[in-house]
Amino acid sequence: MSQSHGIQTLLEAEKEAAKIVEQARQYRVQKLKDARSQAAKEIEDYKKSKEEEFKAFEAQHAGTTSNAQTLVDKETEVNLKNITESFNKNKEQVVNKLIDRVVLVKPELHRNLSKVEA
Incomplete structure (x- = not known):
């Protein structure tokens, strides 16, 4: 009976370990999803800030184009x-x-013709 009790304890310990491993996997998967979504959000924010920066630069230099056209x-x-x-x-x-x-045309023999006669 003690042997079956030991096996039962081992099986319970194995089930408990499997639960812990499964929870760790789920935790890791959730952390990866969170990290990906956070990275996507940061990328989108960075993209928006750069687009705004570009639009400001474009607006600032658009006047010089019209000034250059006026000058030309x-x-x-x-x-x-x-x-x-x-x-x-x-x-x-x-x-x-x-x-x-x-x-006013001066009639003359062509220069090659005079060489032939000579």
């Missing part, structure tokens, strides 16, 4: 005005030179 537009207007003035100032001279070249 003014510079383009000045250059266009200079080109127009230069055109108006020199167009008559250019037209006269073109007419002179077209109208």
